[in-house]
Amino acid sequence: MTTSVLPSAGDGYCYYILTDDCTYGSKYFQAGNICYCSERSYLRNFSDDRPPTCFLKVVMLEDGSTVTINVEILEPVREETTAFLLAVGSHRERLNCFLDGLRLEAALKATPGQKVMVEVERQQFPGVIRYIGSVHKNTPAVLLPVFFGVELQGEGENRGRTDGSYHGTEYFKCKRNCGVFLPFHRVHFAPAPDADYAKQKPKADAEEVVPVKVGDAVSFYVDEVLTRGVAMAVYREGSQWFVKVCPVRSVLPFLYLIYLFCTYVHYHQCRLLQRAGLSSRARLGCAALNREKEERDPPLSVSASCWTKQEALPQVRENFPPLGNERAVQVLQGRMKGIQGHCNSSNVPCVMSLVLFSEFPDPEEFLNLIMHQILGIEPLLKLQSGGQEEQECYCYQIFMDKQEHLVIPDVQQLVEHSFLSSNLKLVEIPSCFIIQMPRFGKEYKMFSKIIPSLELDITDLLLDSPRECCVCGDVATLECSECFKDKVFAASGLKQFCSSCSRQVHSHYRRRAHMPSKLHVPEEFHSRSPRGDGQQVPREKMELFAVLCIETSHYVSFVKYGPENEHWMFFDSMADRHGDEKGFNIPMVTLCPEVAKYLDLPVATLALEQPRDMDGVAKRLFCDAYMYMYQSKKMALYK
Known part of the structure; x- marks a missing residue:
């Protein structure tokens, strides 16, 4: 990222935040430090009559030192935003x-x-x-x-x-x-948890006509160039409407993955149907991807026409890396029909069920095929168990014994129990963390309901990372797996202690037999005075952005598109249907703010909720979750 445009500054200063660590002489500055320079200095470095420079002389806000930093790791920040960021200590x-x-x-x-x-x-x-x-x-x-x-x-x-x-x-x-x-x-x-979400929304908003809805395809001009995208958020300021748009090039890779998935399904469907003795005429009959590309709609500043009419999926190949695996090429060259990946004939079993819940392929194999063999993405996770050799994978399957005290667990609790039972640690912070729930297809679910953790705290799951004493908040030096199972402590969070708190906790006769293990403490935390400087051990948290669910016949998904609890979208690939056996399924994306009501319920109240009585599609999110997907926005800058 470069700073070629003057950021706004009200008092004659331009502010920046470091997006990467850097050194200057003997000084070391972590990513997240804030610096500034005068507007005059900025204009002198980036005036039109001078060649662009790669470095900028700035002043660090925290210690007042003047340093020269590469502009590639400087991101402009507005003054009012900088003031809020300065309050964050870590x-x-x-x-x-x-x-x-x-x-x-x-x-x-x-x-x-x-x-x-x-x-x-x-x-x-x-x-x-x-x-x-x-x-x-x-x-x-x-x-x-x-x-x-x-x-x-x-x-x-x-x-x-x-x-x-x-x-x-x-x-x-x-x-x-x-x-x-x-x-x-x-x-x-966010609204208070006891608030009535239906009453909070003004009646005028319900009656007012919104020009564009979330999920609509839109067209707009940027520097007189027609650009297409998908509306991700629509809001009003004063008398004007504003639309946040995700450009086409950001959406097409996702659509391409759907295309690859359906091709993968058809590839295995042919083999399964051949083994079952069924003819090729019984295969999928949807011609959604074989249709000739329709003429483009005329340029509009706001267009609510169907997304699939504006961009045909096969065109994505031009912007995608070349395929480097022969088997993957063979899969892509299969005669795939039916974008939903389901059999349209009532005489043939559901192909999705056959493909993903038979003994032949499984979802992990599909992820490996797409991410490794086709897209060439490095494994998302690096795990280590008990000092053994590192292992890499794309998703993590939760393995754990049935816990009687976990009636309705959240994802945080499940991940912690699974990591502890397998003695696992994350070697590094992943950019994306895909987690498979403890269930076997549609046949078995260990828990009837699972609460989505909107944030996944992985601080205590990281290898050789500073940890916080769960009693006093100082730097932890010991971890106790037996204390994790002790009901006296909190229901979530691994149990680690500083030396003094560990002695006190394990002086109790019920915990004297515990065997705490030593933790590696980074060198920079050794010299920290106990609770002297007020600095906290930094927490590493990941955000939930999508949930994949299945009940009986097909997958549906939830996508979190904003920071509030009610900012959820629901995608169903078989929401409607056109025609009979030779017809095709019609996918649909809808908003589902009703899930927020259940996210705020106490666990005891949620346990009494009958799935059939839950509003809208909330039941699918809490009862049918199969995969949770978390992201780290910080690590996404580098991976």
């Missing part, structure tokens, strides 16, 4: 927050009096914003960090640390120990 978390632009936008729009959920002692509590601003006003600095002063309510009362004052200065009034000052990334700008 450089890694700061970079993650910067990459999560939606939460930053929500913070910029926040106002006093707004109801929020806040993170205090790793728990979520309701509250109300009472103050937004700096709490270091007497400190000389170019730019001061901005914090949120929140009054805790409900279960959060008496969980705070102040009455609205900080260092003797009153910023707002509330009861004693009911106020907290937090950076924006620990504030969730």
Whole structure:
């Protein structure tokens, strides 16, 4: 990324965030550090009458040192955004927050009096914003960090640390120990959990005609060049409508994967039908991919025409890397028909079921075929078990014994139990983490419901990474697998302790026989004074972006398209049908905000919910999940 356009700066400074680690002389700066330069200096380096430069002299905000940095690792940041980011103490978390632009936008729009959920002692509590601003006003600095002063309510009362004052200065009034000052990334700008989602939406919005819907294909001009894409979000500011668009080149690889998947299904279908003695006439009859390309629609600034009419799937080959595997080429050259991958005849069993739930192929084989043999992607996961040799894979299958106390687990708990039972660790942070649930096809499910963890905390799953003592918050030096199973402790999170807390915990007669194992502590954390500088061990979290589900006959998927709990889309490849045996299935994408209501329910209440009584398609998400897909926006910059 280059800085060829002047970023906005209100006081004569241009601000930047480092997207990669760098060294300058004897100094080392982590990604997430923030620096600045004057507008005059910027214009002098990037004026039209001078050749473009690769380096920019900037001042680091934290220590005031002047350094020269490659512009490739500098990303411009607006001044108001920089103030929010400065409140995030950890450089890694700061970079993650910067990459999560939606939460930053929500913070910029926040106002006093707004109801929020806040993170205090790793728990979520309701509250109300009472103050937004700096709490270091007497400190000389170019730019001061901005914090949120929140009054805790409900279960959060008496969980705070102040009455609205900080260092003797009153910023707002509330009861004693009911106020907290937090950076924006620990504030969730979402409706309260007990809110009625249907009542929150104004009636005017339901009656108002929206020009474009999420999922519509749109056409627009960029520098007088017609560009096509898919509407990902539609919102209104004042009297104007705005549409966030994902360009065609970003969407086509996903459609191409669907094409590859269907080809793969047909490849194995032919073999299965031959083994079953069925004729080729009984095979798929949908001609969706064999149709001649229709004429393009006339250029429109906003177009709601069907996406498949604007772009034909076979054209993707021009923009894709050449295939380097003979078997993969043979698979792609199969005469695939039927984009849904299902048999259209009632006399032939469902091909998807035959392909993915027979003893011959399985989903992991399909992932290996697509990612390794066709796309040439390196394995997403690197795992190590008990000091043995590293192993690489594209997805992780959860293996665990039935846990009686886990009635309705969340994904975080399942992953932790599975890693602990197999003595596994992640060698490095993955850019994408695909997790298969403990179920066998459509025949067996270990759990009737699974709660989607919107964030997957992998800090304690990483090999040789700093860990936090689960008692005092200091750097942990010991881990105890027996304590993980102890019901006295929290239901989730691996149990690691500093030396003093470990001695205290294991002094109890029930835990004296435990055998804690030593943890590797990085060198830079050895010299840290115990709780002296207030710096926390950085947490590594991944975001849920998609869930693949199957009940009986075919796959459906959920995609999370925004930061709020109700920002979900549902994709069903067989939502409708055209024609009879020789017809074809019609896929459909719909919004499904109803799942938010169940995400906020207590576990005990969710356990009593009957699947058939759940609103909309929420039952599919909680009861039929097969694969969860998580992403790390930070690692996506490099992988």
